[in-house]
């Protein structure tokens with residue numbers, strides 16, 4: 297499985313997941329033209345896309361979904377509430393598949409499982425994508441607050457794209473009106489670097505090879521602050537993977553997910 301975050305932040309989010317000859321787009325928060333440009337930059341062929349999976353209907357996640365689904369003749373997979381919220385925008389012949397909570401749904405070579413989150417959208421979800429019996433990728437952004445269900449869904453992953461939206465000090469000094477600050481920091485808003493670090497620590501295990509920090513606020517965060525906060529929480533944990541910070545304006549390098557450590561097939565020497 298290969299992972300490329302095509303862009304992430306409050307001005308648009310889209311993630312490309314590829315395996316063999318097929319691919320999924322998780323979120324389509326850019327215009328169709330911008331999605332095509334970013335797919336080209338990642339050397340990805342749109343004809344390989346099998347579906348568009350949406351975490352929720354906010355514009356920075358769904359802006360280009362209707363046009364992209366029509367242009368590429370692919371179905372949109374999302375929660376029932378997200379599909380209802382988008383209903384008026386989709387072309388009549390666009391296929392949709394409602395993702396039930398916590399139940400795997402097949403999409404091409406992939407399996408997609410959605411887990412409800414606390415964000416202030418109609419019916420927002422974190423998604424876990426599996427490639428057959430192979431690696432598991434989790435995408436957890438715009439999650440509001442680290443609920444028990446979310447923390448559970450972040451366990452046992454090979455790669456995790458995790459929201460590190462804001463630094464709490466920069467948010468307080470941001471100049472945003474108090475109501476906006478309260479919405480961002482509230483349980484229906486976005487995770488701070490500190491909250492994300494604690495979630496990353498819980499998700500950490502030896503098999504978690506990749507952690508992508510995503511959805512950083514332009515105004516209330518900086519890549520080095522997000523990285524430092526998460527690294528501090530991961531110190532002393534079992535995490536031995538790489539950390540990548542996704543940006544708004546350009547795709548990340550393509551990341552190979554879940555190249556497993558070679559299995560030991562010989563009996564281990566007996567301890568002396």
Ligand SMILES: [Zn+2]
Pocket residue numbers: 305306309354356357438511
């Ligand atoms: Zn968002």
Ligand SMILES: [Zn+2]
Pocket residue numbers: 352354415417438
């Ligand atoms: Zn949102």
